[in-house]
Amino acid sequence: MTAHLYRDPSAPAPERVRDLLGRMTLTEKVGQVNQRMYGWHAYERHDGGHRLTDAFRAEVAAYDGMGALYGLQRADAWSGVGFADGITAADGAGVADMVQRHVVENTRLGIPVLFTEEMPHGHQALDGTVLPVNLAVGATWDPALYEAAAAGVAAELRARGGHVALVSALDLVRDPRWGRAEECFGEDPYLAAEFTGALVRGARSAGVAVVLKHFAGQGATVGGRNSAATELGARELHEIHLAAARAGVRAGAAGVMAAYNEFDGLPCVASRTLLTGLLRERWAFDGLVMADGGAVDRLVRITGDPVAAGARALNAGCDLSLWDACFPRLAEAVDRGLVAERTLDTAVARVLALKFRLGLFEQPYRTAAPPEPRSGPRELSERIARASVTLLAHDGAVLPLAPSTRRIAVLGPNADSIAQQTGDYTAPQRPGSHHVTVLDGIRSAAPPDAEITHAPGCDLVGGDLSGLPGAVALAAAADVAVLVLGGSSARSDDTSFDTNGAAVVTSADPVGMTCGEGVDLADLSLPAGQLALLDDVAATGVPVVVVLVQGRPHALPDLSGTAAAVLSAWYPGPWGGRAVADVLFGAAEPEGRLPVSVPRSAAQLPVFYNAKDHGYRGYVDQPAGGRYPFGHGLSYTTVEYAPPRLSRTRVTPDDPTLTCRVTVRNTGARPVRETVQLYVRRLSGGSSWPRVRELRGFVRLRLSPGERAEAVFAIGADTLASVTRDLRLAVEPGELLLETGPSSAGTRGARLVIAPPN
Amino acid sequence: MTAHLYRDPSAPAPERVRDLLGRMTLTEKVGQVNQRMYGWHAYERHDGGHRLTDAFRAEVAAYDGMGALYGLQRADAWSGVGFADGITAADGAGVADMVQRHVVENTRLGIPVLFTEEMPHGHQALDGTVLPVNLAVGATWDPALYEAAAAGVAAELRARGGHVALVSALDLVRDPRWGRAEECFGEDPYLAAEFTGALVRGARSAGVAVVLKHFAGQGATVGGRNSAATELGARELHEIHLAAARAGVRAGAAGVMAAYNEFDGLPCVASRTLLTGLLRERWAFDGLVMADGGAVDRLVRITGDPVAAGARALNAGCDLSLWDACFPRLAEAVDRGLVAERTLDTAVARVLALKFRLGLFEQPYRTAAPPEPRSGPRELSERIARASVTLLAHDGAVLPLAPSTRRIAVLGPNADSIAQQTGDYTAPQRPGSHHVTVLDGIRSAAPPDAEITHAPGCDLVGGDLSGLPGAVALAAAADVAVLVLGGSSARSDDTSFDTNGAAVVTSADPVGMTCGEGVDLADLSLPAGQLALLDDVAATGVPVVVVLVQGRPHALPDLSGTAAAVLSAWYPGPWGGRAVADVLFGAAEPEGRLPVSVPRSAAQLPVFYNAKDHGYRGYVDQPAGGRYPFGHGLSYTTVEYAPPRLSRTRVTPDDPTLTCRVTVRNTGARPVRETVQLYVRRLSGGSSWPRVRELRGFVRLRLSPGERAEAVFAIGADTLASVTRDLRLAVEPGELLLETGPSSAGTRGARLVIAPPN
Incomplete structure (x- = not known):
């Protein structure tokens, strides 16, 4: 073999890319932007081991190479992969190496394949540690904790051969009807940006590249309808939906996934405005744009022809496609003049650049040794679950449960189901895993002589009331009833799936x-x-604690007459039951804060807190505001906030730095971890109608009973920036309030003038 | 007086404007763009007549002239004007002349004032003939009928001195939660455009200039919340919200009213993109842009200062303001350099041009003689009401009511209230008017020996059930129960109002x-x-006919088990009860077709038919589609549609004309007026994701029993045009279905190829 420049690790990566590109045939180039195959079709079980399929060999041969292989280790109801036929943690590196070896050794140029894997909340593979869903992560308001957890699960993924993690991070819950609300960090741009940055940093620290899902504006689909239309304008996109992507790009994300939804009338995968104008030209992003699964195929609805659809996506700025039948035909598109070969070269170069960045040319394989079992991610999963439990309402008495509580009725359809507390995009769990439902958790945490009774009482869905009397009888005989209600994303073998893995229900x-x-x-x-x-149990007179296990904020009626306490545990993951029990018994304080507004009804949607500030008085039959505001979350103590104090009350766009301090005091009898929130409220100025307020910072303080502390916010251009007429971020003259408080609905403000530049 | 050019009727209007402008002081110019005063503050009753107020004299003196006087003759609960203190039809011309004379004779230049009046559905003045609300008009699918009615009520307005009619026409019901849904012609751009054109032509034929409300996109406000935010992008604006305005401008509208809502983050009144870029530069519109009431004041939220707010609106393209405190201070804005005097000149020129166009300099006064009572508009009001009654569901048997029906129970809170059937923006009705509620109508139309009983049964709002037993008893004793349900926009002396006349509820x-x-x-x-x-009456077993009197589509449950027939009568106006009765008894056929989709619930919003075509499968708990589709409406017969036939199946953008024919046949035993609808469904091509289908034509045919007829559609560029990447209308290559049918959900299509130009 001659010493090719692209093989020289000391050469600069761009030169290696250029050299390699210059050697490639059109077919080989097309192969590098191809990610057509489902990874679990690449192998089969054989004699207790795994072997490559003919289909995989054929796919590699067809293009003399393979850009990326999606989900080699994916396991779930949709892929149909389980412990009987899948890849465990112990097998992972070996199988990955086998696949890689075939690609490297059986192609002319020996370009390694990229293994992309789903890592929505942990690696979606057998034995992958499951974290709470992103909405629970958002409720922790603790990016550092999430960064550690992301590093942990990314290390698992890397240890078994994966290179690239696909993670939902960019979408926002602007309409909680959307089934993917659970995959969002919440409704707020700033909060999502903080967690997205943490995700990318965490994964990178484990050597894993991140592709951020989904770019852009997928949280804005009409009616919360999955992957459907948006009516989103450029301004709303820039003001709300881009912050997380910007933060992820800054943190070094390897790529973004172009979303199914439309912007400006086109699916993002065909939006040159977004993928090239914004991402490349304005943000100077040099990473990868990957299409969402089958998204390029959908373009045939416009182009009438798959070859033209592939060209359309490539021309818009997609580099690597997924599962579609279009990109594999890009050679025809080049031949037909629908796309220039140099455009294809640019996409190929980006795929290759990532492979160089990851060092795949130097070390395409993992060691064959199975990784040590990792306790880290599991512990972090439980810590996230604990930090995410959000106390929405409390009569101030029922919680924490008194040590004297002897009889606890644990009721409700979500009380004792691991599947229902882990969320979507979860691999099958190993039989015999020591998982903890809420019922399990309460049994473990309760005093040894406590009597714990349980009945589901009703089905998760529907109005069958036949189970009520039994449950009510248990409640009537108890000192307290814990009702575990909510939703479920549990998939099963009976679930029907769409071609892209979305459930069809x-x-x-x-x-x-x-x-x-x-x-x-x-x-x-x-x-x-x-x-x-809930009504029937409440009618017994027993104190009721409602625990909501859910992947979205359900609309809540006024529960002040029925429930002594209401908590949201989100989907807390496999060990979440212990987290919930710890909070119920006071072994942990409730620390969660709402990452999303809780509506009163679907009829009053949307209810996000950072709405435009038009002083709307509300509907005639319902207020415009939700049941519980963004940022809300009670603790077992009380905290007093002084008004914020600014180091300067007048700044200029050129010199916008100041310090905002607020003194908070724990005025109750228990410790607290208080999330002090900073909002900006524009009083005048700016080039767009202002929002009610916008989160621009938060500080978490631990306070012992009686303790006083100061939260300090360093205010700068990022804090004060707004979106200009030409859709750039800048500090614009005007008057603001800098507000601090424990939630978006309980702030006090200090006035700041941003004087025009001289 | 010297012979000024502007006084010379033979001189071209632009020259007269230029001459006059050249003579004006800055203060006089500001006066011409001022419409600050509520017209009913200009006069007071005195000795059985009317006299001018000091406030009016002062306002004229302040600017040595007055651009426009809003609502001199307005009467309603908000203005507080009624028969005791207002202006009747007999007084109108005289008072208008008195006001005009003061302006003309007491100002240096003698520029007449423009009288602008609300004409939402008839002139909103004492004795103004009330038409059904626009949503009822939309349900007629009969622009010619509306054109005649608009001409009639405009003639009334003109006869009593008014010059300019302000009419809601441009807004669409995209979210029926919006309280102003009743003011829209429906959810569809094409339908609204047809009626907007009819309105402008009708009013112009009576010598009345029309200012179209509201420009632009007000139907897209978030959550259907009045005058609040939109997230609307430019493409959705162009594809959906501009057609009516374009049609109105083409038909010769004198102006448009800049809306409260935002576009691209700014209230329309501050949107240079809309008011100048689109309206002036792209559409070459040379009419007036009037701000909505107080809309310029709201800009202070951004500018921090009323003088700057006025400058901002003027710079954006507003010519004439309404009620605000900003435009009256434009001289300061000029002095401070916030706006160029030539920009003010342009606005003044547009106000003056309208005055010249209306001939006010030649004839500023009306004859003092009171107008003859007009029977025309009243008859047309009733004809619209009759044509708007929409039969949503029918068991095929209960209607028309058999002549043998002897006992009819007329129940429900909307059965016997004129106020509740006339809608918002309605003046007090003259005591003793011969108005017709549904109860009245049924009493008149029923056979002489029929026994009509009545009880409201319940309040319009709330859950008080105390009236139910009485009503149910009447139903149980009847052959049929007519339940008149729905909503109400009735204002009263107890209503609280916002500064702009919107109710505060x-x-x-x-x-x-x-x-x-x-x-x-x-x-x-x-x-x-x-x-x-409804449930209790249905439980008696008596056949139930539900009549919905409403200003929006209420969400309807599945009524197939409870109601034998369901009709929407919208707000049918003062004589609407007769229209309803005529349909119930078969004196008229049901002709109405839904101008808006009827939802199943607010939870499934939005439900418009022309959604983007993403093949959405629906929510897990509800379908995505509504209860009844746009265009739907039954008759008392059955109609069969053949498939459409095209004269050509292949056209080019340069030569896109063809004819689409569809044969329809009345296969039942009663006559019908069938509304044959034409939709375009894009299969491929175009620069934007296609919608499910889009209305592009309709033809109304009268068919006797057994009769067959052909609907003929001349297809051209307007029919086939779509919105291009750069937001222009063009015929784009691709494949379409041209679909015909009786509703948006019952079409058959024929394929048309639009071949690329050579």
């Missing part, structure tokens, strides 16, 4: 699933059976 | 009002009392 064919991809919900109320259970 | 202070400006509704279901009445 319609009102004509409900299957006990209320959440997750493909499972959008119109009426956000808890199902009739659950509400009836 | 919140969930904390409900006052039996569910619709109209300022009265947005979250949950679109009929109120609990009405639904209970």
Whole structure:
């Protein structure tokens, strides 16, 4: 073999890319932007081991190489992969090496394949540690904790041969009817940006590249309908939907995934405005743009022809496609003049650049030794779950449960199901895993002589009331009833799936699933059976603690007459039951804060806190505001906030730095971890109508009873920037309030003038 | 007086404007763009007549002239003007002349004032003939009928001195939670455009200039919240929200009213993109842009200062303001350099041009003689009401009511209230007017020996069930029960109003009002009392006919088990009860077709038919589609549609004309007026993701029983055009279906190829 420049690790990566590109045939180039195959079709079980399939060999041969292989280790109900036929942690590196070796050794140029894997909340593979879903992560308001957890699960992924993690991070819950609300860090741009940055840093520290899902504006789909239309304008996009992507790009994300949804009338995968104008030209992003699964195929609805569809996406700025039948035909597109070969070269170069960046040419393989079992991610999963438990309402008395509590009735359809507390995009769990449901957790945490009774009382969905009397009898005999209600994204072997893995669940064919991809919900109320259970249990007079296990904020009625306490545990993951129990018994304080507004009903949507500030008085039959505001979360103590103090009350766009301090004091009898929130409220100026307020910072303080502390916010251009007429970020003259407080609805402000530049 | 050029009727108007402008002081110019005063503050009753107020004299003196006087003759609960103190038809011309004379004779230049009046559905003045609301007009699918009615009410307005009619026409019902849904012609751009053109032509034929409300996109406000935010992008604006304005401008509208809502983050009144870029530069519109009431004041939220707010609106392209405190201070804005005097000159020139166009300099006065009472508009009001009655569901048997029907129970809170059937923006009605409620109508239309009983049964709003037993007893004793349910926009002396006349009604202070400006509704279901009445009456086993009197589509449950027939009568106006009765008894056929989709619930919003075509499968708990589709409406017969036939199946953008024919046949036993609808469905091509289908034509045919006829559609560039990447209208290559049918959900299509130009 001659010493090719691209093989020389000491050569600069761009030169290696250029050299390699110059050696490639058109077919080989097309192969590098091809990610058509489902990874689990690349292998089969054989004699207790794994071997490559003919289909895989054929796919490699067809293009004399392979750009990326998606989901080699994916396991779930959709892929149909489980412990009987899949790849475990112990097998992972070996199988990956086998696949890689075939590619490297059986292609002319020996370009390694990129292994892309789903890592929505942990690596979606057998034995992958499952984290709470992103919405729970958002409720922790603790990016550092998430960064550690992301590093942990990325290390698992890397140890078994994966290179690239696909992670939902960019979408926002602007309409909680959307089934993918659970995959979002919340409704707020700043909060999502903080967690996205943490994700990218964490994964990179483990040597894993991140492709951020989904770019852009997928949280804005009309009616919360999955991957459907948006009516989104450029300004709303820039003001709300881009912050997380910008933060991820800054943190070094390897790529973004172009979303299914439209912007400006075109699916993002065909949007040159977004993928080239914004991402490349304005942000100077040099990473990868990957299409969402089958998204390029959908363009045939416009182009009428798959070859033209591939050309359209490539011309827009897509580099690597997924599962589609279009990109594999890009050679025809070049031949037909629909796309220039140099455009294809640019895409290929980006795929190759990532491979060089990851060092695949130097070391395409993992060691064959199975990784040590990691305790880190599991512990972090539980810590996230604990930090995410959000106390929405409390009579101030029932919690923490008194040590004297002897009889606890644990009721509700979400009390004792691991599947229902782990969320969508979860691999099958190893039989015999020591997982902890809420029922399990309460049993473990309760005093040894406590009597714990349990009945589901009703189904998750529907209005069957036959189980109520039994549950009510248990409640009537108890000192307290813990009702575990909410939703479920549990998939099963019976679930029908769309071609892209989204569940197909319609009102004509409900299957006990209320959440997750493909499972959008119109009426956000808890199902009739659950509400009836709550009413009937409350009617016994026993104190009721409602624990919501959910992947979205369900619409809540006024529960002040029925529940002594209401907590949201989100989907807390496999060990989440212990986290919930710790909070119930006071072994942990409730620390979660709402990453999303809780509506009163679907009829009053949307309810995000950072709405435009038009002084709307509300509907005639319902207020415009939700049941619980963004940022809200009670603790077991009380905290007093002084007004914020600014080091300067007048700044200029050129010199916008100041310090905002606020003194908070724990005025109750228990410790607290208080999330001090900083909002900006524009009083005048700016080139766009102002929002009610916008989160621009938060500080978490631990306070012992009686303790006083100061939260300090360093204010700068990032804090004060707004979106200009030409859609750039800048500090614009005007008057603001800098507000601090414990939630978006409980702030006090200090006035700041941004004087025009001289 | 010297012979000034501007006084010379033979001189071209632009020259007269230029001459006059050249003579004006800055103060006089500011006076011409000032419309600050409420017209009813200009006069007071005195000795049985009217005299000018000091306030009016002062306003004229302040600017030595007055651009326009809004609502001199307005009467309603908000203005507080009624028969005791207002201006009747007999007084109108005289008072207008008195006001005009003061302006002309007491100002240096003697520039006449423009009288602008609300004409939302008839002139909103004492004795003004009230038409059904626009949503009812939309349900007629009969622009010619509306054109005649608009001409009639405009003639009334003109006869009593008015010059300019302000009419809601441009807004679309994209979210029926919006209280102003009643003011829209429906959800569809094409339908609204047809009626807007008819309105402008009708009014112009009576010598009345029309200012079209509201420009632009007000139907797209977030959550259907009145005058609040939009997230609307430019493409959605162009594809959906501009067609009516374009049609109105083409038909010769004198002006458009810049809306409260935002576009691209700014209230329309501050949007140079819309008011100058689109309207002036692209459309070459040379008419007037009037700000909505107080809209310029709201800009202070951005500018921090009223003088700058006025400058901002003027710079954006507003010519004439309304009620605000900003435009009256434009001289300061010029002095401070915030706006160029030549920009003010342009606005003044447009105001003056309209005055010249209306001939005010030649004839500023009306004859003092009171106009003859006009029977025309009243008859047309009733004809519209009759044509708007929409039969949504029918068991095929109960209607028309058999002549043998002897006992009819007329129940429900909307059965016997004129105020509740006339809608918002309605002047007080003259005591003793011969108006017709549904109860009145049924009493008149029923056979002489029929026994008509009546009870409201419940309140319009709320869940008080105390009236149910009485009503149910009447139903049980009847052959048929007619339940008149729905909503109400009736204002009263007790109503609280916002500064711009919108009602202030919140969930904390409900006052039996569910619709109209300022009265947005979250949950679109009929109120609990009405639904209970329906259930209880249905439980008696008596056949139930539901008549919905409403200003929006309420969400309807599946009524197939409870109601034998369901009709929407919208707000049918003062004589609407006769129209309803005529349809019930078969004296008229049901002709109405839905101008808006009827949702199943607020939770599934939005439900417009022309959604983007993403093949959405629906929510897990509800379908995505509504209860009844756009265009739907039954008749008392059956009609069969053949497939459409095209004269050509292949056209080019340069030569896109063809003819589409469809044969329809009345296969039943009664006559019908069938609305044959033409939709375009894009299969491929175009620069934007296609919609499910889009209305592009309709033809109304009268068919006797057994009769066959052909609907003929001349297809051309307007029919086939779509919005290009650069937001222009063009015929783009691709493949379409041209579909015909009786509703948006019952079409058959023929394939048309638009071949690329050579």
